[in-house]
Amino acid sequence: MAASDFTASLTPPIPATTSAPRSAISELLHDKAAAIGLAFILLIVFLALFAPLVAPYDPAAQSIMARLKPPVWMARGTWEHLLGTDNLGRDVLSRIIWGARATLTIGAVTCLLAATLGTVVGLWAGFIGGRTDSVLMRLVDIQVSFPGILLILLVVAVLGPGVWTLVAVLSVTNWMVYARLVRGIVSSTRQTPYVEAAEVIGCRPARVIFRHILPNIVSPLLTLAILEFTNIVLAEAAVSFLGFGVQPPATSWGLDVASGRDYLFIAWWLVTFPGLAIVVTVLSINLFANWLRVTTDPEEREKRFARAETAKRRRARRRVGA
């Protein structure tokens, strides 16, 4: 039998699929929650990038005459300050828009740095194993047992406060959890038959690690990084509250929450709106990341598709029945 018609009979006609990016977009639109999440993320990033153009006021401009004005829909509220003003008469909306800059930068960069550092250490320890593993993991243990806030205060006191100092010091105190997670997965994945097979056919360690092991870590890592993002935002708020983080007149959501605390009972909006901004951001990232996690897993992706189909059919049946 000729080779050509053998292969021809092996390849059944496969319906033409749409291009990858377009099908990804249509899949995203099918998942309403994830699409809304992504929209919010983009909105917040946009606001942070174009803060000078979008914000109605200078976030640091004070006006004693207009202090503690409530949001516009309340009795004493005015259209001049949509979300009210704080104890120094600064516009809350403008502060939130400007605060997004510091919060997003610190959160994202810290997560990235800590995750990178932790992943590298975890991969190294998990892949090599033995003594290297023991030494690296004991380092992690030592770092975990050292009180984070003390280290932060020490470093900031020596280097002086600032956004980048904060990023550096928060990365150093938060990488251990990634290292532990990655190391656990790597040392168990390392013994799976497909990794052994990759080694048997002569893949170099780098290829085994990056091509065969790393993709298994992506989805738990993504989940962890997002949970950690919340922690970082809160840690930044705590440090800023102590006066070692973001320095006025610059602002961040955490700083606003912290400084609004004193007025909680007479001006609830000072804490509520920056707090809401944190919640919405984290929730949006969560929703989108959940979609992303499923999409990067081929099996889960098919299952999600099949579930959507089943739901669609059930709705159609109900409509016919009604």
Added chain:
Amino acid sequence: MTMPLLEIDNLHVCFDTRAGTVQALRGVSLSVAPGETLGIVGESGSGKSVTAQAVMGLIDVPGRISGGEILWQGQPLAGVDVTRAARGIWGREITMIFQNPMTSLNPLMTIGAQIAEVVELHMGFDRRAARQRAAELLSAVGIAGAERRLGQYPHEFSGGMRQRVMIAMGIACEPKLLIADEPTTALDVTIQAQILELLAELQEKMGLAIVLITHDLGIVAGLCHRVAVMYAGQIVETGPVDAIFENPSHPYTQGLIRSTPGLDADEERLTAIDGAPPGLLRPPSGCAFLPRCPIGDEGCRAPQRLRAVGSGTVACRKAGEQAWREAV
């Protein structure tokens, strides 16, 4: 005629994938009588295992049963609203043993605890009685030193021994039907023979019906009373085992038997059926075997239904014709 134990009627199962809907089963009908052994043969992807999974209620997303009925002693066994009633049947009256005994046992539990669990759950035995029963079952499947073996863990058992344990768990509640999905594929040939002998022996003692899913015709010839041949999600031929082997009617069955290597034949190359089964994303409406069939023609493009031929049923309009030149 006595009521069949299990009856499958025009069963359709499909899998929703992003590339389209894969029609894994396209109208499968079969029945199993009490005490009978039915062999289901066919190549990979022909729908053998999906049929078994449908009977056991194991079809899960992305798969779904899209049509047809499964009846257990006349009662429906599939569908959302009957799942509760079916739970008392699965594991109690119908049990299943799987292809891979290495991963079907919990490595953290002793063999005794795992067998006893089945008996405690389904038969309401107390702990001591369950352990007693577990020991009996182990001896029944031919494991020596049952008392000592009960306290051991799966890693202390060889592959064949583990499959024996799986069978012991399968027959623990004295089921009426045992579905064996390629029970010997992971085992070597001598162990294979022992396991099959064990199954035949248990069947005789307990009056058990067995559905044996395999792609090994030798196993079918040795153990089964009746055979159903599957191809591309459909049954193409059924019949008593002797009739099928002596006088296969469907060209696919003929091709399968023809390509079984014999021990004495001095062939240089193995004979095969050229080509590959059709994709089930867009299955042909007519005979699925047509592209590979030496005697197929235009008339075969029409749908082929199972019809009675001799002592069995065949889905081929040219049933009985010799598809290949040499005698089968």
